[in-house]
Structure formats: C-alpha cells, structure tokens
Amino acid sequence: MVNIAILGFGVVGSGVYEMIKNNKAVLTETCGCEINVRYVLDIRDFSSHPEAEKFTKNIKDILDDPDVSVVVEAMGGSHPAYEYTMDCLNAKKSVVTSNKEVVATFGKTFLSCANQNGVSYLYEASVGGGIPVLHPLLKCLSGNEIVKAYGILNGTTNYILTQMFKNQKSYESALREAQEKGYAERDPRADVEGIDTCRKICIISDIAFGGFVDPDAVHTEGITAVSGEDVSYAESRSCSIKLLGYTKKREDGIVVIVAPFMVSKDFILSNVDDVYNAVTIHGNAVEDVTFCGRGAGKFPTASAMVGDIIDIVNNTAGKNREFGRKDVKVVDYKSEPFSFYLKLSGSCAGIEKVFENCKVLSASDSSAVIITDKTTQSQVEDKVKNASLKIERLIRCL
C-alpha cells in the first residue's frame, strides 16, 4: 500500500480523492498495490465528511508521517503552496501538483530540491489539464531537439473566442456567459489578460529549452482587445483567432510570446474550440505533434495528477529534469518574424508601397486593414513611423 496526502480539498483535490476511490481496481492493477489517501489537508471544516478522520489542518501531521511517500499539492496560489512543497520535498516526499503559478515561479527551486532529496516533483496537470503534454515532452519526444511549441492553454479564453466566432457575440457578452457557466472567474483577469497562458508556456519553454523564463518578462497580450471587426476579417481569410502561448528556439536565444493569433484552418489548433486546449510541439525529428483535450476540470486534472502518482509509485518517473540548467536568453519578441494583421490609420493611399507584398483587406484614404508579408514587429513599427501612420490593431498570424 502506498499512502498519499492531498493538500487542498477544492475542485482539484477532491477530484483526485474521488478518482482514487472510483478507479481503485484500475489503480491497484496498474501499481501492483493499493493507493491510500491517508491525509487531506484543508483549512475548512470537514468534520461531517464520511472520512473526517483523514482531514487535518496541520501540515506537520503529514510531514512527520514517514509512511506518506507522495503529496498532492492542489491548493493553488503561491503561499503556503511554496512553503508546503519545500517542506514535503525536504521531508523526502515526492510532490505532484496542478499549480502552474508555483511551477512557473518556483519550479527551478522545487526540481533542484527534489533531486537533492532523491524524490520526484511532477506537474503534468499544471499545463493542459488532463492532456498528456509535459510527460510526452520530457520522455517520448526527448530525443528531439525541440524547435518550437505553441498552444491554446486556457479554456476560458478559448470559450470566449469560440462564442465570438460561432455565435457572433461581443467580447463582453461572451465573457458574461463564460462567467455564468462557471468557466470564468468573477475576476477574470488572470485568464483574459493571458497571465495563466503565460505561466503555462513558460513551463513548456523551461522543459523544451532548459532555461527558466520569468513569466513577468514575457510579452503578454490578452484577448480583451479582440473586436468583432477582427473576427470578421479573420473569418474572411478562413482563420480563427486563438490566444496562444508561443515559444521558439533561435540561434540567439528563445522567443516567448502570449497573444491572440490568427490561425489558418489548415492548423489543427484552429478547430479546437470551446474549453478545449491543444498544444503543438515541433521536434526536429518528429515534426509537428499536437495534443488536444480538456485543459481543466475536476476529473481531467485529477487524471493527470493520478498519472504522476502512478509514475512515482511504479518508480518510472526518473530523475527530475531541472529548469534553468542552461543559460537561455529570452530575445526581444519584436525581432521574431510573423505575418501581421494590421489596422492602420493615417494617410493610407500608398499602403502597398509601404508594405510590399501585403494583402489589402480594406483601404480608404485614412485607414487600411492589411496582412503583411513575413516581417518583424520592429520593421512594421519602423515602416509605420516613416510613413506617418499609426497602428490601431496588430495581430500575429500563425
């Protein structure tokens, strides 16, 4: 029997608890032994829970019990998740988490600490919910040199964008609906401003390229500025607009961007709608592989965490691949070439001379909407400045 503890009995923590109960037979077969939840830590009162005796408010109960070998951190937030995680690792207990905030911020410390203590720190559920993404990247694809990775990493914003496309809703009314359905928080900023996506693409980038990217240093645009006009122009070009986290290796470092992208229907990501997530990884041997599924939710998230627990119990996790083991420079995002959707104001009569080989979607004397040839944002800004134009809207194209 393997004894585990669950920190936090909210949606995710209770999902792990219930999944272990519901799938007991499967787990016992897969692990060759029973997985037993010995403790659940939560500051709230669960004295009327059928297994009330398992609940504790004191982390010391868990730290001091030598029979607990795996701790599931499902508290969310940075504190006390950080302190509890460090305490557990130092007590030589492996930790499994869904908490992207702590992984993106403290992952380097955790992974190094876990290796020092000979235990595992696994965080599959922190990116893409139930979708196996990090494990395939760390294991199956690890013979590849990773070239780039990008994905729809936030279900809330994908739901909102899908509503704007499929049902012609405004951003505001789509957000309201997402809130009513429980897909968006009352304070939706972490989602709609791209902060959640940023944490996740940083984690992917850290695994793929071995650096340790500070989420605060990543150029992050949300979806709050996406307009009905953008949607119409995208549709006219057989594109969707998707909030992507994007990371790519270059000679001079890596580029990391979070922003809405126009995504052509030729990409699988373009057809990944509603609360679904999807990540495409491009390795130099495998080329593009894409992983899709539910990026959040009680049981999908629990599925990823239980998969990590199994890896630890079966002793197949291996040594933790540390973040920041390489000196990886994050280069200026304005130097990364894309094709750009631009809405410009000013004297636009000669726009095709300013942007050679651009596609003009609409133009008048005082404004223009164009798709540029592949160029960089720096070059776009130079051209716009030289022509005394102004950028009203800029969206990258995938």
Next chain:
Amino acid sequence: MVNIAILGFGVVGSGVYEMIKNNKAVLTETCGCEINVRYVLDIRDFSSHPEAEKFTKNIKDILDDPDVSVVVEAMGGSHPAYEYTMDCLNAKKSVVTSNKEVVATFGKTFLSCANQNGVSYLYEASVGGGIPVLHPLLKCLSGNEIVKAYGILNGTTNYILTQMFKNQKSYESALREAQEKGYAERDPRADVEGIDTCRKICIISDIAFGGFVDPDAVHTEGITAVSGEDVSYAESRSCSIKLLGYTKKREDGIVVIVAPFMVSKDFILSNVDDVYNAVTIHGNAVEDVTFCGRGAGKFPTASAMVGDIIDIVNNTAGKNREFGRKDVKVVDYKSEPFSFYLKLSGSCAGIEKVFENCKVLSASDSSAVIITDKTTQSQVEDKVKNASLKIERLIRCL
C-alpha cells in the same frame, strides 16, 4: 556509454541511425551518457558505408555481445523479426520496434518473455509513427478506466480520402497519385483494405483493455468501396469520411472495428488530413484526449523509437504491461450501436416507416439514401430484410 544494435537498415533503421548521430548532444544530455550504435544488421551489402565495420549479416554477433543492451528491430514483416526478437529478449537485451505486424501477432509472447528476462519490449513506433500514443496510454492515462479509443491510423488511406474530398478525385486516381508520391506501395492492399489499421487498433485495444485481440478476427473494411457519391453525401452533412480503427469496452466484452466512418466536423479527427494520423482516447476521468501528427516517415518513426531507447537507458520504462492478462471477449460488431449512412435499393416509398427518425438524404421509388437513428447493424439488417430492401452501401457515423 550504452551500446545498441539496429536490425534492418531500411527507411526506419537508417532513420534511427541518423537521428542518433544528428541529435547526439540532446541524447547525451537526456541520457547522461552517449548512445552508440555498435552493430547494424542487414542482409544487403554496406561495405562502402562510412561505418562499414558496424554492419553484420549475423545476429549472433549481436546476441553474443554482452555490451549490447538495446536492440532496435526495424526489419518489418514477421520472420525473422519474430525469431530475432525472441533471441534478443532471451539474451536479456531490451527490444524496441516499429513493426506493428509482429506486435499485433506476437506481442503477448514478447511482453511475457521480456518480463521473464527482466528487460523491456517497447513498441511506441508501431502505432501512430512519431506521435506519442502508446506511452501516454500506458503511463499518463493509466489511472483511467479506458472507455473507448479510435483513430486515423494509416496515412496512405487518409491521403487518398483527403484527395477524394478536397480535390474531388476518384478513389482510383487518388490511389495512383499516392503511389506516385511514394505514400502507397505498388501492392497497396495492406493499407487500402484496412489490414495495417487493424493491427494498430488491436495493439491499442490490447493495451487499453488488457486482452489480446487476434487481428484476423476483427471486422475489417477498407476504403476501396468509398465512392464519389459517398463523398458528396458526407460533404452535404459537413462530414469527412475517415478510415478508423475503433475499439470500445462494453459490459459483455469489447468491440473492435476497422471501417470508413462519416466523421462530423465537430470531431478533431475530421480535420486531420493528408498523411497525418490521429488517435482519440476516452478515459473515464480525462474524457477525450486526441494525439495528432505524422503517422509514418523516416524521422518521425525514429523519434518514437529513440524515445523508447531513452526510456530503457534512463530506467524509466517500468515493467512491461502484458497483453492477454485479462480474459477479454470480442463481441459481435453488428451489436454495436451507431448511426448509419445507408444506400438502399428496393421499394423505398415507405422508408421513413421502416427506419423511424431517419434523415432521408434522397429517395425515389426504387432507392433511398438515409442516415439512421442510433441502432445496430443487426437491427438494420432485420429491418431491411423484413421490408424486402437491399443494402447497397453502409457507412457508420462517428
């Protein structure tokens, strides 16, 4: 240093050889040691190869070398792949393969033999080429009870069907083009008749449900009967036609089918075109997850095999999950409920009374094309017989 041997220096074997050379730095970092190809076995003459000294025609050279710990079987076909695999496993060497024929036929024997010898038998590349499918199923999703799995598992047929849809080609001319491009063999039967897909869905089914399905016992339809008319009707319903391997757990056993399906645009699989493969796995916690990418090709296949090698070298493969460890009955495919696309001949005037709640796509006195409500093929056949009709064409809808 870890020494490996490669059996067969065709497309796949040379892909593994080149990938190990090209990605030496990545591999050395991932494994903490160098991976060295010590032998390449091939019956052909490679005396002018730059590393001619590594080539041998004699398996004994490999079997007798105690320093070779991993053998890559990239010969294809059943013999001598079967004998060499058994010899290697019994010589306590782990084996990695891309050979779906031997995995589907002898996987049970191999996995049991590998466990007896304390070595690994890994076969990620046998399904979905470079796409991580089996590893996620065996590891990440292994806390789930798998409900069903289905996928586009053959690139050749997906290319042909894509051409029929996107460029209105006939089956014959699409096949010819696939042959010209090297996507289809001169004798294309293993692909177009669904044999290749059948082997792969059997492997997925064996992992997911713990049985050992005989590919010869699986109802297997190819794509040779798919007509321009089928394509038109599918398009009129916003569907694609995809050759799917399909397996599902039921109370009374499992259903395994290989056949063309009409796939609504709501499914990601519907938009997976050309030589791409995709597999959807439905677990009771994670719900649907889909994996897409290149299902064949030199380096994508090598990527999967090298991933397996890394798992062995890093000692993270774990015990092999044996096929046939459970007594799983394959039930009659005609008892599995689907919605059916049917082209019927005979006196079709009262067709809506014969198939209640059907959608009539076209009807005359002597023929009808309909989409049935969810029902079984047995029930369809009974109704058709009782109404003195004849089934001219039947395609399941996903």
